[in-house]
Amino acid sequence: MAVFVTRRIPAEGLRVLSQAGGCRVQQWDSEEPVPRAELLAGVAGKRGLLCLLSDRIDREVLEAAGPGLKVISTMSVGFDHLALDEIKKRGIRVGYTPDVLTDATAELSVALLLAVCRRLPEAVEQVKNGGWTTWKPLWMCGYGLSDSTVGIIGLGRIGQAVARRLKPFGVKKFLYTGSCPKPESAAEFEAEFVPLTRLAEESDFVVVTCALTPATQGMCNKDFFSRMKTTSVFVNTSRGAVVNQEDLYDALAHGQIAAAGLDVTTPEPLPTDHPLLSLKNCVILPHVGSATYATRNTMAVLAADNLLAGLRGEPMPHELLL
Ligand code: NDP
Ligand code: DGY
Numbered sequence: 001m002a003v004f005v006t007r008r009i010p011a012e013g014l015r016v017l018s019q020a021g022g023c024r025v026q027q028w029d030s031e032e033p034v035p036r037a038e039l040l041a042g043v044a045g046k047r048g049l050l051c052l053l054s055d056r057i058d059r060e061v062l063e064a065a066g067p068g069l070k071v072i073s074t075m076s077v078g079f080d081h082l083a084l085d086e087i088k089k090r091g092i093r094v095g096y097t098p099d100v101l102t103d104a105t106a107e108l109s110v111a112l113l114l115a116v117c118r119r120l121p122e123a124v125e126q127v128k129n130g131g132w133t134t135w136k137p138l139w140m141c142g143y144g145l146s147d148s149t150v151g152i153i154g155l156g157r158i159g160q161a162v163a164r165r166l167k168p169f170g171v172k173k174f175l176y177t178g179s180c181p182k183p184e185s186a187a188e189f190e191a192e193f194v195p196l197t198r199l200a201e202e203s204d205f206v207v208v209t210c211a212l213t214p215a216t217q218g219m220c221n222k223d224f225f226s227r228m229k230t231t232s233v234f235v236n237t238s239r240g241a242v243v244n245q246e247d248l249y250d251a252l253a254h255g256q257i258a259a260a261g262l263d264v265t266t267p268e269p270l271p272t273d274h275p276l277l278s279l280k281n282c283v284i285l286p287h288v289g290s291a292t293y294a295t296r297n298t299m300a301v302l303a304a305d306n307l308l309a310g311l312r313g314e315p316m317p318h319e320l321l322l
Contacts, residue, residue: 001020001048002026003024003307004028004043004048006033006052007030007031008027008029009050009300012297012300013304014304016301016304023308026042033052034055039064040064044064045068046065047068047069048069049071051072053081056081058083058086070311071092071306071311072087072093073095074094074303077098077099087322094319094320094322095316095317096318097299097303097318099157099318101290102161104292104294104295105158105290106161106164106165108237109162112261112285113205113233115283116260117143117145118142122280146171147170148170148173148204150171150175150204151174151199152174152207153207153216154209155176155185156178156209158209160188162209173192174186174190174191175203176193179215203229204233205234206220207236207237208238208243209238211238212238216238217242219243220243225247225257232258233258234260236260236262236263236264237264237289240264248260248276252279262285263289264287264289270284305317306319
């Protein structure tokens with residue numbers, strides 16, 4: 001069972017593979033992404049592929065792998081980097097890592113929201129650069145969650161975990177949107193299913209936690225931001241492409257919305273001269289939603305377990321049903 005691992009991953013995950021009888025591991029043993037040519041060469045003739053969200057697994061990769069490729073295991077819950085139609089055509093099974101990163105990502109989403117609405121990075125900067133001259137009644141004010149309306153785009157695993165964490169802050173009302181109402185998921189928060197336009201208009205905080213799909217790509221655009229209140233805060237921890245970044249820039253620069261926090265961007269990494277980075281009211285993190293030691297270890301082990309189960313023709317702990 002020859003497998004290709006596209007990056008250095010937590011040791012626990014690699015150990016699972018190396019200790020499995022009959023598994024021959026070839027790895028791109030680097031912190032940096034595998035160059036495309038190395039990916040194409042590495043996957044050739046392999047039966048299994050363990051990849052990351054930064055690897056675009058498309059027809060070219062599948063053709064380079066050849067007909068022997070039986071399992072793809074991604075160390076991520078998002079799977080927008082996988083050409084699922086091509087994968088399905090070839091009868092390849094896919095494993096992914098839901099649930100194990102939900103808490104870490106929800107926690108980061110809340111941390112980012114609080115950092116943005118209470119202007120923490122700006123305030124820290126003021127302390128360092130001498131901007132803090134005295135206590136001033138009108139200085140460094142932001143927006144609090146108490147009595148607010150929070151709109152969640154995508155009340156899935158992470159969306160619900162975010163709502164659960166925000167509720168104790170005194171949120172008055174939760175709204176959500178998605179492909180259809182989810183009464184069982186929404187009941188805990190008495191969340192109301194609304195169209196995207198109403199969510200934009202009524203929310204004091206918008207949190208994006210949906211999957212990136214053709215339907216959600218560019219969903220947060222000029223029209224969306226123009227409907228938001230000038231006092232509202234926008235947070236995206238899903239995928240960068242859900243947001244039209246030019247429209248977001250305009251909305252932030254012209255005071256159409258109050259502030260934004262992004263854990264995900266297009267592209268990643270965001271070039272250091274990107275206009276969004278020039279704005280005080282935009283906080284950008286380098287896609288660290290799931291970045292706790294424990295979560296990343298668990299993700300690596302789950303990705304390895306998925307791969308092995310797939311190779312052995314057994315049920316995977318988490319298989320994506322194509
Ligand atoms: P889930 O599948 O549980 O949730 C995805 C949600 O997306 C569902 O609620 C779904 O709603 C919603 N959705 C799909 N289509 C639409 C639509 N047209 N409009 C609004 N919502 C829609 O996934 P998770 O919660 O586990 O993860 C969500 C995403 O978060 C991942 O796909 C990944 O991209 C991202 N992520 C980012 C991380 C980070 O580090 N920043 C870490 C982990 C995940 P419905 O069921 O109604 O279609
Ligand atoms: C995912 O799993 O999809 C995240 O973006 C990284 O953990």
